Amino acid sequence: MRQRYKPWADDFLNEHQDLIIQNPAEHKGKWQKLFSKEQPLHLEIGTGKGQFIVGMAKQHPDINFIGMEVAKSIVVTAGEKMLEAELDNLLLIHADASHLLDYFETDEISTLYLNFSDPWPKNRHEKRRLTYSSFLKQYQEVLHSEGELIFKTDNRGLFEYSLCSFSAYGMLLKEVSLDLHKDEDPLNIMTEYEEKFSAKGQPIYRCKALFQK
Template sequence: MRMRNKPWADDYIRDNSDIVPKNASSYKGEWKKLFANAQPLHVEIGTGKGQFIAGMGKQHPEYNFVGLELAKSVIVTAIEKVKTAEVENIRLVNADAQNITELFAENEVDKLYLNFSDPWPKNRHEKRRLTYKTFLEQYKQILVPNGEIVLKTDNQHLFEYSVVSFSKFGMELQEVTLDLHAMEDPLNVMTEYEEKFSGKGQPIYRCRAQFK
């Protein structure tokens, strides 16, 4: 679904540089300088409207979070969510994951979250999936040794593809859940999409995979 253009988005992002730092790539290797504490760094790719990262930041003050979101019309809502959460351990970046190694240095990130990523269902678009091997190569570079990826999706095909992709890459599967909400995980923080799809009775899939 195409998001409505918000002509004021650029100004709003610029006015909130405390949350969306300017020239994000200049912090490569030095992200901890943006936070009050040098805590483990967790990164969400595709932050959307920010419900997940705002919830995680509030639930886990012991971690620092960076959320990547390409759409300016969406990240402005995420900024509002972060403000409402009243936390200091979240920063947002207006960028995608195509060249994530330009944003984060080797072994700088402790955990990655892929929440309801575009499934790119057509075979010719396989290389665009965020769990394709070229993305995994970049993730392995920026993650600490034994770093973890947590994937959540409602798309069965993407989930199955990702589990196979992780395995082929030599990652260790820590968890493969076919119905996340049936587990009643008290620590699970839902995204906007997750609320929408689970409300319709669709199963939510979750996988945790660790680089060896």
Template sequence: MRLRHKPWAQEKINQYPQYIIANPESFKGKYEEVFEKQQPLHIEIGSGKGRFITEMAKAHPDINYIGIEVYQSIIISALDNLIEADLPNLKLLNVNAGDLEKIFEKNDVDRIYLNFSDPWPKTRHEKRRLTYKNYLQIYQNILKDGREIHFKTDNQGLFEYSLTSFSAYGLLLKYISLDLHKSEFEGNIMTEYEEKFSKMGNRIYRCEVQYQ
């Protein structure tokens, strides 16, 4: 899918530093300063238009959330959601997942969400998948010990690849659902893509994995 360029996106981002964290490197190791309360921090990598992370922040006011999205033309939609909701426990970051170690320290993060990541189906693009071993190392370097990644997708190939990648890295597979919407899992909050794909009849896959 080709993204529509929005030349005014950066200007809008600059207007709302209270929602989109500027100079995140300066908060490395001290993200409690970004929020009103010192609480566990969960991050979503690839937040898209922000429905999931916004609804999670509403549902769990005792947790701080950061939605991470690399594309400015997309993150401004998440920004609109946050401006409307005005949640004290939610911030956004306009950065690339490959730069996470520059802006987070070990023990900064309590949980990572990966929702409907780009599957990068071609073999030569394997290193771009957010469940590739290099990314799993990055996540380990910013998560507290023993913490989890929660992963959802409608792409069976990516899900199978990710389970193999998680296992090969030594992660504990704590929960696996091959058809989330027909499972007994409670408290699921859908992303925009999840709602769209499930209405098309696509099966939704979900897993929870833990670093040991």
């Protein structure tokens, strides 16, 4: 989906470089120093407009959160939400997840979230899917030994593909939900996409998985 151009995006990023990090490689292994206190560090890849990551930071003040988004026009919208919430346990990164190992040290992340990632449905685009094995290898490196990968989507095809990808990689499937909202998890924070699709009666799929190190 093409994102609406925001002519003010560059100015916003320049004005808030302490909250939206554009040079994440400089903080590899030192992310805790950017927060007011040292706490477990959770990362969302593809944070979108920020509803999920801001909601999680509000719900869990005892955790430090980082939201990563590659699209400039979207990350600034998440930045506006973050500023309005006035949170000291949340940062955003404007960067590409393909280079995750350049940004985070081994075992630096406690939990990693993938929410409503682009399904890239064509076979020739398989390697772009965020649950493809090359991405899983990076996740395994940055997550500590007991760290969870939590994946949500409305796309059944991507969900089935991802379960197979996780299993083939040797991951342990800790939880598999074929209708998350029917299961009524009281701690679930919805993304903007999740609200949209669930309002239409579409099931939301979620998987929690562990790497076996």
